[in-house]
Amino acid sequence: REAYKARWHDWWNGIDDEEEEPMDAILAPPNATPALPHGAMRDAVASCGYTFLFNLLDYSAGVVPVTRVDAAKDALPAGFDVKKLNGVARGAYRFYDAQEMHGLPVAVQVVGRRLEEEKVLAVMKRVEDALEERGQRYRLLEV
Numbered sequence: 001r002e003a004y005k006a007r008w009h010d011w012w013n014g015i016d017d018e019e020e021e022p023m024d025a026i027l028a029p030p031n032a033t034p035a036l037p038h039g040a041m042r043d044a045v046a047s048c049g050y051t052f053l054f055n056l057l058d059y060s061a062g063v064v065p066v067t068r069v070d071a072a073k074d075a076l077p078a079g080f081d082v083k084k085l086n087g088v089a090r091g092a093y094r095f096y097d098a099q100e101m102h103g104l105p106v107a108v109q110v111v112g113r114r115l116e117e118e119k120v121l122a123v124m125k126r127v128e129d130a131l132e133e134r135g136q137r138y139r140l141l142e143v
Helices: 002-012 041-057 087-093 117-133
Strands: 026-028 060-068 105-112
Touching: 002 041, 041 105, 060 117, 105 117
Parallel strands: none
Antiparallel strands: 026 105, 060 105
């Protein structure tokens, strides 16, 4: 684990690539889908790699809601066949239903280095400000 953390540290600092600048944060999805029904994570747990990695690395992270599921826009395409997906994707999409999930929050995960929670919070605030500047402010109580 420590060797893996050291490789990530080097990558984060741009040590592996002379042209790269060190990063402040990573924006990533927090999960493969919006919230699933109670008990569904038994089948979808393998799709949580978006968070497991940063837990292993002991990095700071926070989640910022940015929009909501829209039943029309987020519906799976006609002919989408869950059975044709790999095991991880099958578990994630087994319970996906845009109609049932309509109005649930969709978020981004802000990841920072270990012990840089303040920087993660600052980036999360910047994401919120950027959404507000575009008139896309996320409102928790509005459906």
